[in-house]
Amino acid sequence: MLLLNASGCLDALTAPEVAAGLDAFVTKTVTPEPREGNSPPRIAETDAGMLNSIGLANPGREAFVGRVLPRLLEVLASPVWVSVGGFSSGDYALTCARLPADHVAAVELNLSCPNVDEAPATAAEIVAACRTATELPLYAKLSPHAWDVGEVVRAVEAAGADGISLVNTLRGLTLDARLSPTLARGAGGYSGPALRPVALAAVHAARRATSLPIVGMGGVASGRDVLEMVACGATHVALGTVLFADPDAALRVRRELADAVRAAGYATVDDAFCAAHADVVSPVN
Amino acid sequence: MSRPARALRRVVAVEAVGPYTLLRVERGGADPGTPGQFFMLEAPGRVLPRPMSLCLAPRGELWFLVDPIGPGTRALAELDAGAELHVFGPLGNGFRLDVKRPLLVGGGIGIAPLPYLSEALDRPPAVLGFRTAHHAEAAELLPGAEIVIDPVLVTDAIDPGRDVLACGPEPMLEAVRELAADAQLAWEAPMACGYGACYGCVVEIDGALERLCVEGPVLTACSS
Numbered sequence: 001m002l003l004l005n006a007s008g009c010l011d012a013l014t015a016p017e018v019a020a021g022l023d024a025f026v027t028k029t030v031t032p033e034p035r036e037g038n039s040p041p042r043i044a045e046t047d048a049g050m051l052n053s054i055g056l057a058n059p060g061r062e063a064f065v066g067r068v069l070p071r072l073l074e075v076l077a078s079p080v081w082v083s084v085g086g087f088s089s090g091d092y093a094l095t096c097a098r099l100p101a102d103h104v105a106a107v108e109l110n111l112s113c114p115n116v117d118e119a120p121a122t123a124a125e126i127v128a129a130c131r132t133a134t135e136l137p138l139y140a141k142l143s144p145h146a147w148d149v150g151e152v153v154r155a156v157e158a159a160g161a162d163g164i165s166l167v168n169t170l171r172g173l174t175l176d177a178r179l180s181p182t183l184a185r186g187a188g189g190y191s192g193p194a195l196r197p198v199a200l201a202a203v204h205a206a207r208r209a210t211s212l213p214i215v216g217m218g219g220v221a222s223g224r225d226v227l228e229m230v231a232c233g234a235t236h237v238a239l240g241t242v243l244f245a246d247p248d249a250a251l252r253v254r255r256e257l258a259d260a261v262r263a264a265g266y267a268t269v270d271d272a273f274c275a276a277h278a279d280v281v282s283p284v285n
Numbered sequence: 286m287s288r289p290a291r292a293l294r295r296v297v298a299v300e301a302v303g304p305y306t307l308l309r310v311e312r313g314g315a316d317p318g319t320p321g322q323f324f325m326l327e328a329p330g331r332v333l334p335r336p337m338s339l340c341l342a343p344r345g346e347l348w349f350l351v352d353p354i355g356p357g358t359r360a361l362a363e364l365d366a367g368a369e370l371h372v373f374g375p376l377g378n379g380f381r382l383d384v385k386r387p388l389l390v391g392g393g394i395g396i397a398p399l400p401y402l403s404e405a406l407d408r409p410p411a412v413l414g415f416r417t418a419h420h421a422e423a424a425e426l427l428p429g430a431e432i433v434i435d436p437v438l439v440t441d442a443i444d445p446g447r448d449v450l451a452c453g454p455e456p457m458l459e460a461v462r463e464l465a466a467d468a469q470l471a472w473e474a475p476m477a478c479g480y481g482a483c484y485g486c487v488v489e490i491d492g493a494l495e496r497l498c499v500e501g502p503v504l505t506a507c508s509s
Contacts, residue, residue, distance in 0.1 A: 009482060010482045015482060040485075040486075043483060045332055045356075045477075049332055054483075247291060
């Protein structure tokens with residue numbers, strides 16, 4: 001099991017020591033052109049999570065490949081996964097083609113950012129386009145909004161995905177004292193503790209649809225949370241919002257995981273893989 | 286640059302200062318940093334910590350002035366002596382201290398970093414503006430400061446020939462910038478992380494959106 005960061009929740013160039021606590025670093029999403037992101041305010045706390053409307057701020061594909069990636073490789077000893085975004089399947093494929101296969105460990109296709117307007121092609125179309133553009137392992141990062149996660153998982157697997165990342169944020173909205181949206185953009189991506197049951201359900205459903213590796217994420221903040229993701233079928237787990245509150249979260253979570261595994265009656269975390277599937281009765285219809 | 290520490294610290298005392306709350310925390314081995322830098326304080330029961338600039342660093346303690354206006358700041362103000370909270374910092378860039386004729390200017394809760402700054406600059410003159418006389422009770426943290434109360438504004442009392450170092454609400458900072466192009470201004474923005482991870486606290490600097498926690502929170506007026 002690898003412990004990663006959720007894309008967009010860490011800048012390894014600003015905080016390399018935080019990235020060093022992870023088994024691999026996932027970059028912020030890279031788009032074809034530079035993006036400044038949305039206007040502030042673009043974060044807001046809620047009772048059980050937070051909203052963000054960063055809007056894929058990034059230096060763009062060429063600056064990333066030419067300037068950012070070489071610095072990341074210099075600073076980090078661990079593997080780099082690149083999150084790729086775009087507004088057409090061609091955008092995604094071109095960025096994939098530009099990534100040096102010998103320096104990048106995997107590509108995560110951001111198929112589900114809630115903070116940009118442009119409607120992307122279907123997840124499977126994008127995966128298929130990228131499959132022809134790169135030999136790198138392709139992880140499809142999916143939205144928790146899909147009614148039937150299993151159907152989307154089967155579609156991206158058929159299109160050539162090597163793994164699944166679940167979940168991206170849910171769309172959410174908060175209002176200020178004067179009843180205006182707190183975020184300048186209006187709605188944003190909802191993450192943190194409130195997202196965890198949603199993420200567990202999505203990972204659980206995805207595991208019933210595929211045997212591909214799954215990176216589970218969404219509200220994971222403790223060793224027990226990691227164990228539950230694995231029990232639902234995640235092969236890897238990513239930390240997101242918790243990194244904002246606790247830059248030492250990776251170290252702490254690993255420490256807690258050993259205790260959580262024992263407390264649940266398992267010898268190793270791998271032994272608990274898919275434990276949450278043993279007693280599930282398949283729906284009859 | 287060595288990484289600032291994040292550690293559990295014990296609350297020494299919680300005191301009312303006018304409508305504000307002075308949160309006194311055990312310093313432990315923490316570096317108090319330079320005036321204008323901030324710490325992320327764990328807000329009990331909340332998902333995210335809250336950025337607070339250091340108000341004073343008397344022997345063995347870190348003092349933070351909190352305006353309890355939302356769920357996070359209220360949770361901090363309601364802490365009891367003896368409680369523990371995670372404290373992460375010092376973070377960001379503070380005030381430059383290489384000034385010849387300093388004048389400190391603060392508005393409301395924006396006076397928070399000025400007592401520590403005043404100590405570092407050997408108690409220069411200061412002008413503090415408040416909404417009400419009750420709010421102005423916080424001026425006791427900066428003895429000798431000139432106090433103005435709404436409708437009088439701090440900008441009515443600024444000598445533009447001085448090196449202005451200011452912290453306060455955005456309209457006040459904008460007005461100070463008009464008077465003193467070289468002023469050092471400490472800004473505020475909602476922050477999730479305080480260490481450059483979330484990209485939530487961006488402000489426009491020289492025409493581009495930059496992270497306030499990395500580039501600031503103290504910026505020179507002409508570039509902010």
